[in-house]
């Protein structure tokens with residue numbers, strides 16, 4: 001139903017800067033990077049045994065003709081790799097391409113097809129560094145397209161739907177997996193094998209159903225257009241290492257990270273990001289010599305509080321708030337491109 005004469009247009013009907021036309025379909029670019037969504041197995045029963053990063057972007061697009069109902073879609077092959085092989089150099093390259101595309105008036109949204117193993121790192125990275133309110137959606141699949149009940153086609157259709165939707169504008173990087181719209185900031189891969197692999201302790205933002213987005217909440221933390229980080233000015237990321245906490249640890253794991261040139265170590269500590277008593281001096285020493293110590297937790301959910309279990313103020317350590325270790329690593333690397341002041345770093349961990 002159209003608007004009544006003289007009545008204000010509803011948000012959904014408003015033409016947007018950059019949209020093809022007020023009534024036309026949005027223009028969405030798919031940047032393909034590989035992963036299982038581009039994977040192929042020998043047999044339809046192979047849901048877990050297959051080769052990732054085989055199918056090129058034009059074939060991915062041709063396999064989901066329903067995308068043409070929701071957007072004008074074109075594709076670019078950026079990489080063709082499994083996401084466990086992503087490096088920081090590739091993150092930076094991808095981020096710059098997303099930023100470049102979103103500056104174009106003829107691009108309304110970008111979808112990145114990606115392996116699921118490190119999808120959450122890429123989603124957070126783009127959420128921090130691409131200065132645009134236009135939708136950015138990262139998507140993968142848990143089963144290759146050759147498998148029975150493959151999940152990639154619907155996930156991709158949902159991603160394109162979200163990338164072209166006005167409701168997704170300003171909501172930060174999104175991840176569309178298993179019908180849900182998740183925030184790229186905090187979504188994480190929690191199980192392997194099954195399609196319901198991705199979730200966040202703070203819950204999904206909404207769903208995509210039959211080519212339409214339904215949002216129920218919006219992210220609160222700083223992201224994208226309101227971020228102080230800008231991929232256009234980032235050429236590389238400093239090395240950040242994660243050391244996994246357990247019983248019976250040894251100092252060499254932390255020292256190896258320092259020797260490799262790590263500018264920060266994320267302690268994926270037990271419980272509250274704890275540090276074993278017999279390793280406190282090692283970490284104090286490492287911090288004293290210049291490497292940052294960031295306390296996260298191997299638990300996955302919850303969040304690490306300052307000065308809980310360890311006196312962070314006294315030792316000049318930082319806590320990772322609710323960022324899991326792999327996300328804390330990304331935020332630390334991005335933050336370190338601007339500052340190595342621990343007060344500033346702690347502010348950044350609270351704000352993003």
Ligand SMILES: NC(=O)C[C@H](N)C(=O)O
Pocket residue numbers: 034035036037052081082083084114115116117118140141142143
């Ligand atoms: N489901 C997947 O995409 C897993 C694969 N190893 C990848 O991350 O590329």
